[in-house]
Amino acid sequence: MSKKILVWFRNDLRLHDNEMLVEAIAKSDSILPVYILDRRSFGETKYGTLKTGNIRAQFILESVLGLRNALKQIGGNLLIAEGKPEDIIPQLVQEYEITEVYHHREVAREETHISTLVENALWKLRINLKHFIGHTLYNKEDLPFPIKDIPDAFNQFKKKIERDSIIKPCFAAPDRINVAEVIDWGTLSSLEDLNLLPQQKDQRADFEFTGGEAEGLAHLQKVILAMQQAATTKNLILVSKLSAWLAMGSLSPRKVYWEIKKMESVPNTKAMFNHILLGLLWRDYFRFMFKKYGNTFFSPDGFGSQGLVDVTNEQENFNKWRNAQTGFAVVDAVMTELNQTGFISNIARQTAALYLINNLEVSWVLGAAYFEEKLIDYNPASNWGNWANxxxxxxxxKSKSVFDLDKNIKNLDPKGNYAITWAS
Ligand SMILES: Cc1cc2nc3c(=O)[nH]c(=O)nc-3n(C[C@H](O)[C@H](O)[C@H](O)COP(=O)(O)OP(=O)(O)OC[C@H]3O[C@@H](n4cnc5c(N)ncnc54)[C@H](O)[C@@H]3O)c2cc1C
Structure with missing residues (x-):
């Protein structure tokens, strides 16, 4: 019997640096690349927010179609199905006589629950679900400590990992692929099918995100160009806007690292290199912390207590905040930018979060759930981890004391222009 591997794409929508894909090609006669649109990811949360709002939904759809195009260019295709992976994957395994299923391991509870269901269903068919690791800069197996011993303090984590671990080279993107014979490769739902409306472009936005690996790689090149230019103009750009592609896995963090590292010999690029690297380390840190502590990050009282929550006015205050109607200009500007574009800078995210938690005394989980709906770069570990922090x-x-709303506002909007630009 020929060996046929089903490659289940999730948040890893790329050909470059994709070990799962490379191994599937190497170990099979043909592969079946599959993406499953799971409506559970587009439903409502218990906080009355959506799991995925229209801006990220659009980005996801573009990313999936981008992957399909990329696969077509190397002689393949992507089977697109809609439903529950735990129902669909076993069906496909039987229909196409699949001998093994590959996927990338996730860390947050809903995602790991789904892969457990898939694994259990496949087990009944005596088919193995092989897990790959491909979302982080540093691989779990290369860490100088087991997950349970990863330092809780970010600075210690950074110090140890940089001293004792390695960043592996990227896997090359395949240039040819042999896929299973499929009569109907399926179509992808539209935004309207998901009961979402397209977002109108806001003229104030200085950037447009388009999903897909090709766009992600092109944007990475723009970041590198900006680094080169900054070397002479000294105009540092400390917001790379790489996060949305990283979240969808259309860009691998290792690819980002090795590309920006090529700039090392260019004078004055170190600050930007260090800034992006620091961000990638924070990203790894939260993923590893999720692995270490699991669901604790989704709990309102997490590892400690937020302090005062004004239960009586909570819903009203939350609504004011999300609708950019707090009356506090900078915070309203941040929320307007978020609502209109799906992207705000790190400092803007912190500002909105601090105001919601400390000034409006609303439980942080409502804010995290709202960001989950709105952010174009949402990923569970980065979002819930940062909010909890x-x-x-x-x-x-110990990190509790480092946040200071006034200082943030001074950095975010020193001359008041931001609040004027994004006045709703
Ligand atoms: C309340 C709150 C919620 C957040 N939610 C998310 C989220 O859902 N998804 C997300 O990707 N980031 C999240 N962040 C982290 C950070 O704000 C964004 O990653 C960053 O603003 C993206 O912009 P950039 O690509 O220009 O980042 P850069 O500053 O250029 O950094 C490079 C990359 O490093 C990663 N990164 C940078 N800072 C962080 C950080 N603090 N935590 C984790 N990763 C980081 C991102 O992938 C980013 O693209 C959140 C931060 C806060 C305070």
Whole structure:
């Protein structure tokens, strides 16, 4: 019997640096690349927010179609199905006589629950679900400590990992692929099918995100160009806007690292290199913390207590905040930019979060759930991890004191222009 591997794409929508894909090609006669649109990811949360709002939904759809195009260019295709992976994958395994299924391991509870269901269903068919690791800069197996011993303090984590671990080279993108014979490769739902409306472009936005690996790689090249230019103009750009492609896995963090590292010999690029690297380390850190502590990050009281929550006015205050109607200009500007574009800078995210938690005394989980709906770059570990941290209920209790709303506002909007631009 020929060996046929089903490659289940999730948040790893790329050909470059994709070990799962490379191994599937090497170990099979043909592969079946599959993406499953799972409506559970587009439903409502218990906080009355959506799991995925229209801006990210659009980005996801573009990313999936981008992957299909990329696969077509190397002689393949992507089977697109809609439903529950735990129902569909076993069906496909039987229909196409699949001998093994590959996927990338996730860390947050809903995602790991789904892969457990898939694994159990496949087990009944005596088919193995092979897990790959491909979302982080540093691989779990290369860490100088087991997950349970990863330092809780970010600075210690960074110090140890940089001293004792390695960043592996990227896997080359395949240039040819042999896929299973499929009569109907399926079509992808539209935004309207998902009951979402397209977002109108806001003229104030200085950037447009388009999903897909090709766009992600092109944007990475723009970042590198900006680094080169900054070397002479000294105009540092400390917001790379790489996060949305990283979140969808259309860009691998290792690819980003090795590309920006090529700039090392260019004078004055170190600051930007260090800034992006620091961000990638924070990203790894939260993923590893999720692996270490699991669901604790989704709990309102996490590893400690937020402090005062004004239960009586909570819903009203939350609504004001999300609708950019707090009356506090900078915060309203941040929320307008978020609502209109799906992207705000790190400092803007912290500012909005601090105001919601400390000034409006709303539980941080409502804010995290709202960001989950709105952010174009949402990923569970980065979002819930950062929120827990800002709320002071994260695993590193010492980080509680580092946030300062006034200081943030001075950095975010020193001359008041931001608040004027994004006045709703
Ligand atoms: C309340 C709150 C919620 C957040 N939610 C998310 C989220 O859902 N998804 C997300 O990717 N980031 C999240 N962040 C982290 C950070 O704000 C964004 O990653 C960053 O603003 C993206 O912009 P950039 O690509 O220009 O980042 P850069 O500053 O250029 O950094 C490079 C990359 O490093 C990663 N990164 C940078 N800072 C962080 C950080 N603090 N935590 C984790 N990763 C980081 C991102 O992938 C980013 O693209 C959140 C931060 C806060 C305070």
């Amino acid at each position: 800002v709320a002071g209920v994260g695993n590193d209790q």
